[in-house]
Amino acid sequence: MLTILRSLLFMLLFYSGTLFFCLWALATAWIAPTFVQGVATAWSRYHRWCVRWLLGQRVVVEGDLPQGPYLYIFKHESMFETIDILCLFDRPAIGAKRELFDIPLWGEIARRYGLIPIERTAGASALRALRAAAKDRIAQGRAICLFPEGTRVPHGESPPLKSGFAGLYSLLGLPVVPIAIDSGRVSPRGKFMKRAGTITYKVGEIVPVGLDRKEAEARVHAAINALN
Template identity: 75%
Template sequence: MITALRSLAYMFAFYSMSLLLVLTALLVAFVSPVAVRRVATAWAYLHRFCTRWLLGQKVRVEGELPQGDYLYIIKHESMFETIDILCLFDRPAIAAKRELFDIPLWGRVARQYGLIPIERSAGASAMRALRTAARKCVAEGRPLCLFPEGTRVPHGEAPPLKAGFAGLYALLGLPVVPIAIDSGRVSPRGSFLKRAGVITYKVGQVVPAGLDRHLAEARVHAAINALNNRV
């Protein structure tokens, strides 16, 4: 019962405030993209505040998170990390599935912020567009973040990486920082109930640029699944 009440309070507070911030972002978009990114960062900290004080979820980072010209590859278990990574990085450029950009109002803000759309069914053309957008973001000094599994994965599962990772790894020539997360333990996909607990980010060893594709994939896959056995 307590978990259900907490989840209801979270949904009401976070989503009602999110609507106000989306409208604010649409207004400040007439000023500059920088203003939109500041609103987006405020939204992420609002989310962290709500998850901490309404849901009882704390955040812990294990390991040093290097900042600079890296490709950040992140495990994807819940909605939590898609928002919270704006608290970890400065103006991150996040690759997201194309369907999200069709959400009314939010999709427009996402484009203005500078998220990178991925058209899964477009094949080689999608990879070329992703490469162009990624290079632009790197040139601007923005951290480049990718969820290589393509969708949220139940905690404990370790599906193979999508082809987009190998393509970006080869084309960008950047070292990779793999990051595991266990958010699915307390905020499982498809469930309204969100439980109290600690959500851990575990930063893996940097994977150098220029490795054989299969070796790089194996190292990244192992690193982002490092928390799978935690209960």
């Protein structure tokens, strides 16, 4: 019963608060992108507060999270990490499915914020567009964060990475920081019920530039599944 009440309260307060932040972001978008980015960071912190005090979920980071020109690759198990990443970095540029940019209100904010649209079916042209967008965000001093599994994965499963990761690794020439997360244990995909517990980020060993693509992919795949 407590879990039901916690989940209901989270849904009511977080999503009503999200509407407020969306309207706030749109109201400031005409001034400068940095205003939207500030609102997005505040929204992420509000989400972290809701997770901690409404759901009873603590967040811990195992290992040192380096800051700098890296390509950050995340395990993807829940909506949680797509929002919480903004608590880990300063204005991170996150890869998001292209169709999400068509959502009314949210899509306009995503463009203003500087999310990176990912077209999963356009082949080489999509990879070139992704590279150009990533280079632009790197020039702004922003972290590049991607979910190479392509969609949320149930906790314990480890599907292969999408082919675009290896291509982007070669094109960008950036070392990779792989990060595992076990958010699906307490906030599983598509489930209303969210349980109290601890969500862990586990920072893996940095994958250096210049490795064979298959070796780089194998290292990243193993590291982001370290909490399975």
